[in-house]
Amino acid sequence: MAERAMLRRLLSLVLVPLGLLLAGVPAGAGQAVVVPPPALDGAAAQAGASETIVLAGGCFWGVQAVFQHVKGVSRAVSGYAGGTKESATYPLVSAGRTSHAEVVEVTFDPSVVTYGTILQIYFSVVHDPTELDRQGPDVGPQYRSAIFVAGPEQRRVAEAYIAQLDKAGVFRKRIATRVDDLAAFYPAEAYHQDYATLHPNQPYIYIHDRPKVENLKRLFAAQSRTTPVLVNASGAK
Numbered sequence: 001m002a003e004r005a006m007l008r009r010l011l012s013l014v015l016v017p018l019g020l021l022l023a024g025v026p027a028g029a030g031q032a033v034v035v036p037p038p039a040l041d042g043a044a045a046q047a048g049a050s051e052t053i054v055l056a057g058g059c060f061w062g063v064q065a066v067f068q069h070v071k072g073v074s075r076a077v078s079g080y081a082g083g084t085k086e087s088a089t090y091p092l093v094s095a096g097r098t099s100h101a102e103v104v105e106v107t108f109d110p111s112v113v114t115y116g117t118i119l120q121i122y123f124s125v126v127h128d129p130t131e132l133d134r135q136g137p138d139v140g141p142q143y144r145s146a147i148f149v150a151g152p153e154q155r156r157v158a159e160a161y162i163a164q165l166d167k168a169g170v171f172r173k174r175i176a177t178r179v180d181d182l183a184a185f186y187p188a189e190a191y192h193q194d195y196a197t198l199h200p201n202q203p204y205i206y207i208h209d210r211p212k213v214e215n216l217k218r219l220f221a222a223q224s225r226t227t228p229v230l231v232n233a234s235g236a237k
Contacts, residue, residue, distance in 0.1 A: 055146075
């Protein structure tokens with residue numbers, strides 16, 4: 001079943017115009033936009049402190065790849081959130097048979113990159129937050145836009161930021177991103193970790209995810225790093 005799920009994702013490439021591929025132009029390039037920073041950010045932290053946020057923004061391959069290239073991020077792990085431990089498997093989640101979303105657990109030093117900047121990158125280059133239960137060719141609630149918060153402070157900042165962006169009319173449609181309490185995070189299977197780095201020329205990565213990393217480097221040059229911080233083998237099941 002995992003192979004079928006992967007095949008469905010690769011078959012989504014038929015939605016990309018052939019001309020783009022022949023021209024070597026990744027679809028999605030140029031679609032990113034720098035949204036204003038949040039008026040309300042997380043509390044200041046001492047150097048070396050650590051904070052974690054779990055973000056859903058479509059296929060976790062691209063979400064992980066972006067945050068692995070952000071300065072101050074010490075770890076970005078692909079996984080599942082929103083459902084049960086028993087259903088946290090790729091075949092079940094990708095088939096839309098669970099309450100899970102594909103997510104990435106981002107661990108960062110808030111003295112280097114603030115929670116607000118993490119969210120700014122998330123809304124700017126990671127995904128389209130106005131799409132409901134889908135991202136690009138990937139359709140279903142498992143690809144929803146969601147912020148799984150670790151506590152009331154993270155919720156307060158996230159909700160205030162969404163309201164700020166909607167009020168400013170940054171996007172043509174209202175933001176569909178949900179803010180949910182994090183019950184548990186389940187790391188994805190080992191073959192999903194560091195997927196974009198290990199398979200840079202795989203068609204799905206080349207078309208949908210490499211442009212996100214390039215947009216990060218272009219629009220957030222001061223916050224981006226050249227060498228990604230990869231997942232230790234012990235971080236995956």
